[in-house]
Amino acid sequence: MSTERLLSLRDLSCGYDGQRIVESLNLHLNRGDIGCLLGPSGCGKTTTLRAIAGFEPVHAGEIQLGDAVLSRPGFTLSPERRRVGMVFQDYALFPHLSVEQNVAFGIGKHPQASRIVGEMLELVNLGNLGKRYPHELSGGQQQRVALARALAPEPELLLLDEPFSNLDGDLRRRLSHEVRSILKSRGTSAILVTHDQEEAFAVSDQIGVFREGRLEQWDSPFNLYHEPLTPFVASFIGQGYFIRGQLLAPETVQTELGAIRGNRAYLLPAGSAVDVLLRPDDIVHVPDSPLTALVVGKTFLGASTLYRLQLSTGTRLEAIFTSHADYAEGSFIGIRIAADHLVVFPVEGSVAAHEALARDKGVRRYSA
Numbered sequence: 244m245s246t247e248r249l250l251s252l253r254d255l256s257c258g259y260d261g262q263r264i265v266e267s268l269n270l271h272l273n274r275g276d277i278g279c280l281l282g283p284s285g286c287g288k289t290t291t292l293r294a295i296a297g298f299e300p301v302h303a304g305e306i307q308l309g310d311a312v313l314s315r316p317g318f319t320l321s322p323e324r325r326r327v328g329m330v331f332q333d334y335a336l337f338p339h340l341s342v343e344q345n346v347a348f349g350i351g352k353h354p355q356a357s358r359i360v361g362e363m364l365e366l367v368n369l370g371n372l373g374k375r376y377p378h379e380l381s382g383g384q385q386q387r388v389a390l391a392r393a394l395a396p397e398p399e400l401l402l403l404d405e406p407f408s409n410l411d412g413d414l415r416r417r418l419s420h421e422v423r424s425i426l427k428s429r430g431t432s433a434i435l436v437t438h439d440q441e442e443a444f445a446v447s448d449q450i451g452v453f454r455e456g457r458l459e460q461w462d463s464p465f466n467l468y469h470e471p472l473t474p475f476v477a478s479f480i481g482q483g484y485f486i487r488g489q490l491l492a493p494e495t496v497q498t499e500l501g502a503i504r505g506n507r508a509y510l511l512p513a514g515s516a517v518d519v520l521l522r523p524d525d526i527v528h529v530p531d532s533p534l535t536a537l538v539v540g541k542t543f544l545g546a547s548t549l550y551r552l553q554l555s556t557g558t559r560l561e562a563i564f565t566s567h568a569d570y571a572e573g574s575f576i577g578i579r580i581a582a583d584h585l586v587v588f589p590v591e592g593s594v595a596a597h598e599a600l601a602r603d604k605g606v607r608r609y610s611a
């Protein structure tokens with residue numbers, strides 16, 4: 244994995260007509276990595292992408308690609324001189340040009356243009372469709388053409404703005420995996436914008452979670468899930484519930500489920516009231532456990548089942564168990580807590596993690 248820095252956003256603020264949408268944004272992407280801007284609708288993801296592409300000037304801070312500053316207040320290098328490619332949600336193909344001509348669009352004067360077009364079409368698995376026109380292709384095929392067109396000039400950085408959102412479930416999943424392997428096979432660095440975290444996890448090495456124009460955390464998918472830095476990130480990524488606890492020691496919390504010991508130390512004073520994040524996979528089914536919970540709802544997911552559980556105190560939890568064991572609503576099941584990645588925050592309230600998000604429109608939950 245390269246550690247050479249490619250893209251740097253430093254103290255970036257950007258928006259429209261003097262109105263700041265994104266404030267004090269700092270992030271760095273290494274060469275060859277795929278980054279993702281993730282967050283609820285309207286939080287400023289596309290605005291950031293448009294600033295990186297050079298479509299919008301910046302209000303403060305700077306954007307640097309390799310050694311070159313692309314944007315700073317009063318200076319915006321034009322989009323066509325940035326060596327940045329773009330793939331849009333609606334494909335944006337030229338309807339009057341064939342597939343080959345679309346792909347050749349950005350490299351028309353290149354002496355090897357026809358060889359490159361052939362290679363690009365092979366790369367995206369459209370080797371035999373070069374003579375067709377966009378209206379003769381499916382949505383997935385059109386997006387492959389758009390990807391081939393964007394990759395043909397060998398951009399330093401590819402920007403993908405909700406590229407799969409016009410496609411439906413299965414195709415969307417397959418194409419997102421395929422795009423990751425295409426980008427990785429070429430070592431192309433990219434920034435993806437999405438509000439779908441399943442897609443973000445499938446494609447990205449690093450994900451930035453945005454909230455109201457500010458970046459809350461820029462981290463690997465694993466760390467965002469297991470080590471969220473803020474209650475918002477904990478709530479937005481994955482599923483879970485916060486339950487109230489009291490810190491006994493830096494890595495141990497007393498809760499109504501007993502003492503939970505994790506592998507992470509918290510430097511709050513002993514005795515502090517904390518909210519403990521419990522993910523569905525932190526709860527293990529143990530048939531003879533003295534700790535039991537009432538099944539109040541369940542969703543069959545195929546290989547697993549998501550159970551909504553209620554403790555005797557009324558506290559609600561969610562748990563994922565393999566679907567081999569099947570428990571009816573109204574039955575009691577034995578559980579144990581196995582939260583190695585103990586995540587706690589100073590108390591704000593004992594609420595379902597997703598309820599904290601109810602005011603944020605456009606939130607997509609992982610299994611929703």
Ligand SMILES: Nc1ncnc2c1ncn2[C@@H]1O[C@H](COP(=O)(O)OP(=O)(O)OP(=O)(O)O)[C@@H](O)[C@H]1O
Nearest residue numbers: 259264282283284285286287288289290291437438
């Ligand atoms: N051209 C524009 N002029 C003025 N305001 C705009 C413009 N485009 C977007 N905005 C505003 O900027 C804010 C952020 O929009 P942006 O498109 O960056 O959000 P987003 O995170 O990409 O959301 P979504 O997931 O819905 O696409 C919103 O409040 C939006 O109304």
